[in-house]
Amino acid sequence: MARSLSQRLFLAGSVAAIGSLLLTGCGSSKIGGNSGAAPDASQTVNSEGTDPALVAMVPAALKSKGTVLIATDSTYAPSEFKDAGGNIVGMDVDLGNAIFKKLGLTTQWQSADFGSILGGITAKKYDLSFSSFTDTKAREQQVDMVEYYNAGEAIATLTGNPYKLTGVAADLCGVKVSVEANTTESAEIAQTINPACKKAGKAQVPDNGDQFTAQTDSTSAVIAKRDQAMLADSPVIDYAVKQGQGQLMKIGQDYNTAPYGIAIPKNDGRLAQAVQGAIKDLIKDGTYGQILTKWGVDSGALTADKVLINAAAS
Structure with missing residues (x-):
């Protein structure tokens, strides 16, 4: 994985100095910590409002709840990891927060073992997951995958x-x-x-x-x-x-x-399409590019026409 993907870091002795950084750091890619967590972790990005057409596509149960519970393997920097204060941060987190703001929902991030996440989604333990999952045909049998980033x-x-x-x-x-x-x-x-x-x-x-x-x-x-x-x-x-x-x-x-995909419950109303639309909005208004640049990963950016659903090659 790219990350079908991946997990994390450090020890003692000479490694201890780096350990404090690495232990905070996620499938398919984590090191972390406040110091050097991103090229400019304090950089702000656009704060666009909701998209009414996309909000209308959100399943009623999720809209009523108002909050989306997102599972992530928070050991995979720079995509998702814990900073020195224990907060889950990273490229996926910033992107997820921006996507669900478009959909009128508040995000709640929960750390999870990478290997347990897809099963947790199908068991309705989580609403969905951002966790650097490489989109594969095997994963598409369990969940719908909305592609949002290219990684090797x-x-x-x-x-x-x-x-x-x-x-x-x-x-x-x-x-x-x-x-x-x-x-x-x-x-x-x-x-x-x-x-x-x-x-x-x-x-x-x-x-x-x-x-x-x-x-x-x-x-x-x-x-x-x-x-x-x-x-x-x-x-x-x-x-x-x-x-x-x-x-x-x-x-x-x-x-x-290959593309990373956001893992969403299979056939969950039009949620996958709503998320896809939100990503395209963020690409067009510049927020997407700002987030990737903030975390130093802009080389894997997708264009709006490449934000596909269940399009794994293998």
């Missing part, structure tokens, strides 16, 4: 590349790789990378990757030299490198670029 996958290792890695996923045979559980990346190791390694007669990635429930812990494992590389969504890798105080470097190029 990427690889990071210790600065100086002491293990002489190429930065190509196919070359990770025999490498100890940390990864967030239940993400696109963890599935890639098990379903693509290791079968190819086996076919080529090479050693496989041990244990289908060193699996963590938080991206912050995955990052910490590389810093602590428990693992040799980290596989995660490209925004997460980029952010981890920026916040890692020189301990991490990105190797190779982003690959497997």
